[in-house]
Amino acid sequence: MTHKIAILGASGYTGAELIRLIATHPFMTIAALSADRKAGMQMADVFPHLRHLDLPTLVKIDEIDFAGIDLCFCALPHKTSQEVISKLPSDLKIVDLSADFRLRDPEEYAKWYGNPHSALEQQKEAVYGLTEFYRDDIKSARLVAGTGCNAATGQYALRPLIECGLIDLDEIIIDLKTGVSGAGRSLKENLLHAELSEGAHPYAVGGTHRHLGEFDQEFSAIAGRPVEVQFTPHLLPSNRGIVATVYVKGDAETIQGAFEAAYADEPFIEVLPMGGVPSTRHIRGSNFVHLSVVPDRIEGRAIIICALDNLTKGSSGQALQNANLMLGEDESAGLMLAPIFP
């Protein structure tokens, strides 16, 4: 059986990535694509790499007849997303890729995003979309909130350790490096090739990045007490890929065991042998996560390294994985594409 899919916000990178993945998906077909400012255009003109596909013309959201849609991906900017979703049919299955439904506490949302939440009703039913840890809830959810790409990376590295009480909760540092596609297709000076290539720098230093809202919410919930991590993202001269280097106080071997136990049956989480070193180039374009732990020379300290592709496992791949679950299909359908290297 084929499921009919709509993608709202199809002219951004996460929209394009959804289409790339669905292009070879065994039982999804794209029935509608929206892009507000590019309505009326063909995808071949917006994203020439998709020109071989027979895709619907881009339309405005209100031109879509949602009656025939089985599931809708919402790849709109945050704030816009909540406004749009609050007006969509209340029985439409939705996977939202924005930040709008990630934080359960509306005050936390307002604190991190600077505006009050305007779709509180929908927010209540939203399920946090980190598949491996919310699988059962996602299966029966109507609205799933895709996680932040950095937030996903940090959580794969830390959730099992917090869950099992293996590390000092007050001494967690996530030093993360990300490619530029996470910033989207927005026209900003610092995203220009001439500004970005051949360079690297941290940003949102000092605990100001919005994905901290997700870390706080999730880690505190698992620990049953407030947990605040340190988190510094860095912008790298590459397009795709996140690698997080996480500094913890705990025993590396125990951590290795916890990872192997937690992720034993996961189709997309590859736990490397102790001392292994993930690289963003080894998961590029795929839904896989590479994860490892290395003991530090200082006794009782360990370094955890986690790599994933921000556009795939960190965003559109995760969204598709969740959609598969919501539609009652095999979770990994259409997602087993091998990473592209070199």
Add this chain to the structure above:
Amino acid sequence: MTHKIAILGASGYTGAELIRLIATHPFMTIAALSADRKAGMQMADVFPHLRHLDLPTLVKIDEIDFAGIDLCFCALPHKTSQEVISKLPSDLKIVDLSADFRLRDPEEYAKWYGNPHSALEQQKEAVYGLTEFYRDDIKSARLVAGTGCNAATGQYALRPLIECGLIDLDEIIIDLKTGVSGAGRSLKENLLHAELSEGAHPYAVGGTHRHLGEFDQEFSAIAGRPVEVQFTPHLLPSNRGIVATVYVKGDAETIQGAFEAAYADEPFIEVLPMGGVPSTRHIRGSNFVHLSVVPDRIEGRAIIICALDNLTKGSSGQALQNANLMLGEDESAGLMLAPIFP
């Protein structure tokens, strides 16, 4: 039905690309992988991006039992390839990705590659692997010779025009730009990141690149008279992708018509509207070719632009397309992966 596949030379980039593509192929399974110097190793250690796959251990070629193999990809260096292939079972279907069986005239081979050919018998039965133009021969071939990646690019741009007599055969210039993966995983100073990035330069200038042997052979055969083109490849600071800018004397509209006619039913050749401009970023990681023609301001001259991924359509994707044909399967099986962008 599943076909059992062997890949000889699996530790190079074309070997890895074959595995990436076969990973989601509907009816191929990898039964054997060879890598002479890395025999005994796991692919996860040679190419960590393939670690999620359940692949056979790398072995030496003579450890492989070819009795159970339906088709063998040979991704060895030229010269080695002919030596190996001459000793393989004479009824084994083989797709060779090296340069060894591309040139039908052994003297031409010796001239361009600097050594006499040592597998003349096999050479006689080899079919040139440019699928779109040798499809019928490939279907019944035992040994198919994959084309040069640059040679493929230039031929997609020129074959229909030479065939239809649309251009001046003495005034063809192919100015080609290629990413670095075409040079393979070899340790050369000029392939280092520090040498290559942030720069560009021509190489093999003046008509000395070996792929000219293929251009000469094919274009002369089509034209029924000797045709010599000018050809300058350039090395770019990118990993994948070739874009050729071809200067011809002929009428752009007529050329556009010839392209549309020649490639109307081809699943992988995308003829852009007149004046369109292909880019390597729009075919990255895929088996698609983007092709266009633009009239020059000087009457009677046209510029043809052709882009493809050297590792996919220029090498391993082409090889898989040919293998599909040789195995009696749908030519595009496993090859419809959309390009990866950004």
Add this chain to the structure above:
Amino acid sequence: MTHKIAILGASGYTGAELIRLIATHPFMTIAALSADRKAGMQMADVFPHLRHLDLPTLVKIDEIDFAGIDLCFCALPHKTSQEVISKLPSDLKIVDLSADFRLRDPEEYAKWYGNPHSALEQQKEAVYGLTEFYRDDIKSARLVAGTGCNAATGQYALRPLIECGLIDLDEIIIDLKTGVSGAGRSLKENLLHAELSEGAHPYAVGGTHRHLGEFDQEFSAIAGRPVEVQFTPHLLPSNRGIVATVYVKGDAETIQGAFEAAYADEPFIEVLPMGGVPSTRHIRGSNFVHLSVVPDRIEGRAIIICALDNLTKGSSGQALQNANLMLGEDESAGLMLAPIFP
């Protein structure tokens, strides 16, 4: 003696490059910097790489007292430049880096740039700024028009050959590859890192690039008859550097001789031995030009390769070289910085 310099349009890449070069210039001091939209800002905030310099605050143009200025660099967008320059003191020495005063025929200007010229008086006195060929005129000029960066590259490769009648004037093809900084700091989707890196494509195909106006003007003037070249620029995933591959009909050895004669005493033009291959990485950040010729395998044809840094020799370095001459100083003052590699 120290010359006081003003730079109008200091917040763009050519403005920044001028400051970088003047930072270690023996007898220039920066007295005023303008940037319309960034007036009031410090350069350290606009270009943090210049923060170690003691520079004047950015102001609007009309805040500058030109009485104390010995020479003014105008690094404004075309069209704006002519409007500003027409109102500057008529005895102020000016080096303009825009396209506004490059074309001597106002109709040619209107044809290529789409608007009528509004500073015809100034245009009459402007000298074309290709130093090596207009040196004497530049020495006594009040207003020098910096050349296009692509136009400079093509002219170094072709002027001596046209001058000496060594090539077929109807069969010249300039296939040029350029880094992205030539496009300036403008916010365009195709200049984003995620769009540009790992890819390459031609643009302005078919004879539509504005620098053709300069080629037409200069080559026709030298030849004493109309000369129209074919010219295709390509955008590369690098920041700096242009390499032009020029296809001509002529004798390579004679061309080599002509280059050696023409450029024997030039401090910045390096003629490589016959068969040498320039690369953009070997002139990066410097005022040097690397130039070579290679015979094609087809008798009577040659390939000329010319590389320079678009921001230095192609723009701000050239401007400084001309300013040195206009101020009666050694032409190479402040410009002998070696290229930066890797």
Add this chain to the structure above:
Amino acid sequence: MTHKIAILGASGYTGAELIRLIATHPFMTIAALSADRKAGMQMADVFPHLRHLDLPTLVKIDEIDFAGIDLCFCALPHKTSQEVISKLPSDLKIVDLSADFRLRDPEEYAKWYGNPHSALEQQKEAVYGLTEFYRDDIKSARLVAGTGCNAATGQYALRPLIECGLIDLDEIIIDLKTGVSGAGRSLKENLLHAELSEGAHPYAVGGTHRHLGEFDQEFSAIAGRPVEVQFTPHLLPSNRGIVATVYVKGDAETIQGAFEAAYADEPFIEVLPMGGVPSTRHIRGSNFVHLSVVPDRIEGRAIIICALDNLTKGSSGQALQNANLMLGEDESAGLMLAPIFP
């Protein structure tokens, strides 16, 4: 007065960088260049970007007459360096860029580098070359040991804080990102463009990087007690530049004050305003260091960011700065070149 300089190991990146800097140095002239395997070659063939310079032919070390040499830069691999230096004239001023004379304790050297030290006499007189902190010793030194590039970066961020007792000495984490030129011109698979570009990964994880020997030595000496930091370098897809993100427990404002005091008169250390964010692209190709501090959201914790160019301030620029001091000249002579951006 002009000082005659020799450079041993001129065919590597640090050798080339020395020549680039000395090319415009006011009172140094290059009298001899050695390169063992490339003896007899011209620099224009080894490093075409230096072809405009009139440089001596590469020779073997024993062909150099050191009688006329005022100062010798030794840019050889470690281990080779000590063997060579032990045989050079004992009154020859030497700046060594290798790791051989950085560690004062021969056992520490053996521990980190895996071989016993074979030039113990020279090691005793060697001065550690971190100019800002060993200036007086360097002025009168005969042999100066250039620091590790990573080691320099971490020390600029931490020395003043340890000196003033501002941070918890047991809780220091240096997460460092470096471009690839630090690995030199060696032929390793992981340094190929196709392997490195579009990716990022940590290496020497867990406290195994050799520069830890320098951190241990220097920080312990300042603190008067053993200090062990955590240190994880990451390899980035860029050529030049190091940025270290250092996590400490201490008060950000006090740290800012300490930086401003410590570096007030330093010509090359730029302390950014509180909260500023250095980037490798803002110091590229220069001898400048950009340094900043940002308070973390967790009270009592701060993040220090330090960026420098590994080939310049981290190696050859530092070497030249030290050579200036040893020759009694202005420390910054020839080193005020502005960073190159974009």
